[in-house]
Amino acid sequence: MRQFFPVEDLARDERFVQTNMAERMKDARTVADVTSSRKSRGKSMRLTPDRHDASDGARSLMHGIMVGEIQALEGAGRTAHDFAAGDGSGDTIPFELKLDMARQAWDEARHVEISVKLSDWMGTELGQFAENTVLFEAACSNDPVLRLAGVNRALEGLAIDVFTQMKEFGDIAGDPYLEFCEDWMLADEVTHVKMGSDWLRKVTEKDPDRRAKALEFQQVVDKLFSFGGARGETEESPIGLARRFRELAGFTDDEVDTISQMDHDALEERKAAVRAYREQAGLESATV
Amino acid sequence: MSSSPTAGVSTAKITVTPEQFTFVHYEAAQIVDVVTEVGALLGVANPVHVIVDETTPAAKLSAEVAGSSSDETITIRVESGALENTQRFTHFGADNARMSLGRMLLRARDRMRSDFADVPGDLDLSNDENAAWDVYCAGRLSRAGLDVNEQRWRYNYRNRFGFSDAADAAFERLWSADDLGWVDLVNEG
Numbered sequence: 326m327r328q329f330f331p332v333e334d335l336a337r338d339e340r341f342v343q344t345n346m347a348e349r350m351k352d353a354r355t356v357a358d359v360t361s362s363r364k365s366r367g368k369s370m371r372l373t374p375d376r377h378d379a380s381d382g383a384r385s386l387m388h389g390i391m392v393g394e395i396q397a398l399e400g401a402g403r404t405a406h407d408f409a410a411g412d413g414s415g416d417t418i419p420f421e422l423k424l425d426m427a428r429q430a431w432d433e434a435r436h437v438e439i440s441v442k443l444s445d446w447m448g449t450e451l452g453q454f455a456e457n458t459v460l461f462e463a464a465c466s467n468d469p470v471l472r473l474a475g476v477n478r479a480l481e482g483l484a485i486d487v488f489t490q491m492k493e494f495g496d497i498a499g500d501p502y503l504e505f506c507e508d509w510m511l512a513d514e515v516t517h518v519k520m521g522s523d524w525l526r527k528v529t530e531k532d533p534d535r536r537a538k539a540l541e542f543q544q545v546v547d548k549l550f551s552f553g554g555a556r557g558e559t560e561e562s563p564i565g566l567a568r569r570f571r572e573l574a575g576f577t578d579d580e581v582d583t584i585s586q587m588d589h590d591a592l593e594e595r596k597a598a599v600r601a602y603r604e605q606a607g608l609e610s611a612t613v
Numbered sequence: 614m615s616s617s618p619t620a621g622v623s624t625a626k627i628t629v630t631p632e633q634f635t636f637v638h639y640e641a642a643q644i645v646d647v648v649t650e651v652g653a654l655l656g657v658a659n660p661v662h663v664i665v666d667e668t669t670p671a672a673k674l675s676a677e678v679a680g681s682s683s684d685e686t687i688t689i690r691v692e693s694g695a696l697e698n699t700q701r702f703t704h705f706g707a708d709n710a711r712m713s714l715g716r717m718l719l720r721a722r723d724r725m726r727s728d729f730a731d732v733p734g735d736l737d738l739s740n741d742e743n744a745a746w747d748v749y750c751a752g753r754l755s756r757a758g759l760d761v762n763e764q765r766w767r768y769n770y771r772n773r774f775g776f777s778d779a780a781d782a783a784f785e786r787l788w789s790a791d792d793l794g795w796v797d798l799v800n801e802g
Contacts, residue, residue, distance in 0.1 A: 342700040342701065344701075344702065348702065349702065351703075352670065352702050353636050354636050354637070354668055354669055354670045354693065354703070355707070374772055375740065377673065377740055377743065378671065378672060378673070379740075379772060380765075380768055380769035380772050381672065381769075383772075384765070386697075386766070440644055445764070446764075446768070447764070447765075447768045447770045448762050448763075448764035448765030448766070448769075449762075450762065452700070453700070454699045454700065455699070455700045455701065455702060492728070498771075498772045498776075499776050500771070500772070500776055501773055501776065535735050558691065568725070606635050607638075
């Protein structure tokens with residue numbers, strides 16, 4: 326079976342249209358409050374049921390979760406297969422790490438099925454929204470330790486934040502299916518992040534340079550997943566940072582503080598970019 | 614219950630602001646085509662002015678019309694996300710536009726009825742009122758031949774009115790209705 330699968334070759338049927346972060350960031354529009362005018366969602370951007378566009382926002386996010394689960398399945402499967410069993414040095418990974426990746430692939434397959442059913446429940450068709458392939462791209466590194474950092478810690482860490490947000494959404498809206506399904510998936514995600522945290526420490530125990538590179542890569546991916554401030558601890562971000570669950574998954578307080586700061590910086594960078602674009606285009610407020 | 618004051622084939626003048634877009638890859642002509650098509654389908658013959666806020670990907674909509682005659686201009690304000698192809702950011706999506714503009718044309722047509730005379734402006738409606746009216750509009754659009762995902766509107770309705778058999782029954786009544794006044798609509802919701 327083929328090893329090291331590029332993102333361009335992911336198998337999808339004609340319902341799916343793929344995009345990437347570069348395309349996403351070309352969009353000069355923003356929901357961030359870059360002017361003194363009030364955007365239609367008001368000051369708080371947090372995805373809660375009282376937002377006027379809550380249902381459509383939740384449907385879009387649920388679709389993002391669904392395609393993210395597909396890519397997480399593909400990523401974990403690739404990591405289980407791409408590297409030979411060994412002591413963790415070079416291109417090898419411990420056999421027990423392969424088993425953890427296989428278990429994760431099984432979890433992700435179940436999450437895909439759950440997410441498809443939830444999408445149907447919410448009135449979303451498969452492929453209705455663009456599929457951002459950034460998640461699988463983080464799983465394409467030639468170094469398995471970088472995959473652990475990028476996928477298990479950064480990506481699955483984001484999943485913890487997103488599932489916490491959606492669980493809360495279901496709880497407030499009184500949607501039992503959404504609330505419980507997100508809770509069950511959240512439990513798995515905490516386990517996946519913990520696996521990444523534990524294996525990253527173990528495999529790089531005697532190789533501090535490799536560990537430093539992996540953590541640096543994790544920061545790059547975390548910044549990408551900040552989506553220009555889409556995740557953060559202020560009400561300006563639709564998705565919150567789930568500190569408690571991240572702690573359970575093996576993140577230190579310092580690590581979470583760093584992510585929080587990156588989220589904040591990403592939001593400010595995005596706002597500055599949009600402000601500059603608006604000035605360049607000679608636009609003032611144009612809100613409805 | 615009064616009948617629609619604007620029945621007939623749409624030959625109305627349709628204008629779009631802005632005429633040229635900077636933030637999104639939309640053409641004013643695409644919007645005119647959709648309003649023409651859906652207006653004809655629904656029998657709305659009024660002049661229509663569509664004002665697009667292209668600086669936000671949000672999707673808030675509102676419609677207003679000053680009087681009840683077929684000469685009155687319907688003004689539709691729309692954030693760009695409501696006209697977007699959800700598979701291709703910043704690109705126009707005709708299906709999404711049909712659904713968004715169709716709902717607003719129906720709201721405007723409703724507002725021309727005497728039993729909608731005291732209804733607050735769209736931006737002043739509560740989430741519950743919006744959800745109920747959206748179901749009433751989406752059901753009619755479906756029967757008019759548009760491709761409508763009924764479950765999307767059921768889910769939105771449940772988020773506002775509860776995940777219960779009673780809410781589902783109210784949804785079914787709104788979805789299948791064709792001739793409601795505002796009081797009926799709100800009471801149903």
